[in-house]
Amino acid sequence: MSQYRPVREEVARRADALWAVACALHADPETAFAEHRAAALLTGELERAGFEVRRETAGLSTAFTARAGRGRPVVAFPLEYDALPGLGHACGHNLIAAAGLGAALVTDAVLDGCEGTVLAVGTPAEEGGGGKALEVEAGVFDDVDAALMFHPGVYDWMRAPLTAQEQYRIGFRGRAAHPTGNPTEGIDALAALIELFNVLSALGRRLPEGSHVQGIVTQGGTATNIVPEYAEGRFGLRALTTAALDDLAAQLHTCAEGVARATGTSFEVERASVRYEHFRDSEVLSERFAGHLTRAGINLTPPAAGVYLGSSDIGNVSARVPAIHPFVAIMDADGSDHTPEFAAAAASERARRVLVAVVEALACTAVDVARDAGLLARAWDRHR
Structure with missing residues (x-):
């Protein structure tokens, strides 16, 4: 379509430079909240294009915002650039960063002073640290009208089936004793923790679709000849929706309380991670994006029923503003990311x-x- 010719021309002009950015990030992976060189590379590109860059957004040393244009609407492009420990960019965040950068530069060039603001948002630590969630809490997306990003994958899907997730630390405190010298004086905290795993196993058989709890023992005692005085586990919770996650967290607390009563221990529950909300797709904007992508011969479909692809802090953004997060395949469906x-x-x-x-x-x-x-x-009507 002729009205999009300026976009195609800008993309073609910048294609080599954007690929060079993607490759530079790929060759120099940095993990969550340590993406200093990545942030410097991206902000440098944006500053040279005339964007107003602000660093250390939301108090995060590797986060930033870069703004160009004026007035409303404000269209945000979240950029992810953290890598996985030991695997590098095995989730393709180098491509997410380059795509967001390119889209911001091209959009600003095409709008060329027309009403509207382009906002590139550097979002560190998607792989567990929750940069976007922290930025949402800090108000970074409060005046945004739409948030647009993509994720490389093994499927061509119009929207991302991303669930809500968070982690909790649960500790049980008992009383130390010698297991043979004075066993009746002891209160076994590890036994309480193990019983919690048993209770959660029974609970799991009646949880709704998409909800589950996965736990590990992080502290179980200091010696075999001492009844453990303290034991601790870490539990990851996932659910299809943020509301279902709230229900699951309440059930986890009830289970821990019941085990503590039954075993004579005391217990404490503490959230141990940033909460990722479930992703709410903007169908209106996703359909528009998918229509544009067909011109490149890539046809997006709805995700397969009953398939969920983990969680992401883009869910927190999507709770505030209309957002898209399509998957576009860079390898065949017999493969997997994080490899x-x-x-x-x-x-x-x-x-x-x-x-x-x-x-x-x-x-x-x-x-x-x-x-x-x-x-x-x-x-916005659909979002509300």
Whole structure:
């Protein structure tokens, strides 16, 4: 379509430079909250393009915002750039960062002073640290009208089936004793923790679809000839929705309380991670993005029924503003992310083709949001 020709021309002009950014990030992986070189690379690119960059967003040393344009609507592009320990960019965050960067640069160039603001948001530590969740709490997305990003994967899916998740630390405190010298004086905290695992196993058989608890023992005693005075476990909770996660967390607390009463121990429960909310897809904007991507020969479909692909802090953003998070395949469906093979795929020729196509589709969607008030109004109506 002729109205999108300026976007295609800008993307073509910048394609080599964006691929160079993706490859530079891929070759120099940095883990959660330590992405200093990645943040410097990305902010440098944005500053050279005239964006107003603010670093250490939300008090996070590797987070940033970069703003260009004026007024509403404000279209945000979240950039992820953390890598996995030992696996590098085995989740393709180098491509997410390059795509968000490219979409921000192209959108700003095409709007060229027209009403509307482009906001690139550097979001560290998606792999467990929850940079976006912390930024949401700090108000970074309060004045945003739409948040647009993609994720490389093994499927071409219009939306991301991402669940809610958080982790809890549970400790039981008993009384130390010698297991043969004075066994009746002891209160075995480890036995209480083990009993909690048994109770949770029984609970798991009647949890709703998508809800589960997975736990590990993190502290179980100091010696075999001492009744453990203290024992502690860490438990990961997932659920289809944030409300279901609240229910599951309440059940976990009830189980721990019941075990403590039964074993004569005391207990404490403490959240041990940032909460990731479930992802709420903006169908209006996802359909627009998918339509633009078909011009590159990539056809997105709804996700397969009953398949869930983990959790992400984009869920917290999607609870506040209309957001998209499609998956676009960079390797075939018999593979998986978080593997060495996926890390290699994130720097492949197929990944380059996907990057260029996604930048164009993201930028076209952003231009639509800026120029079509009706589109944005429909997105917000559905969001509410």
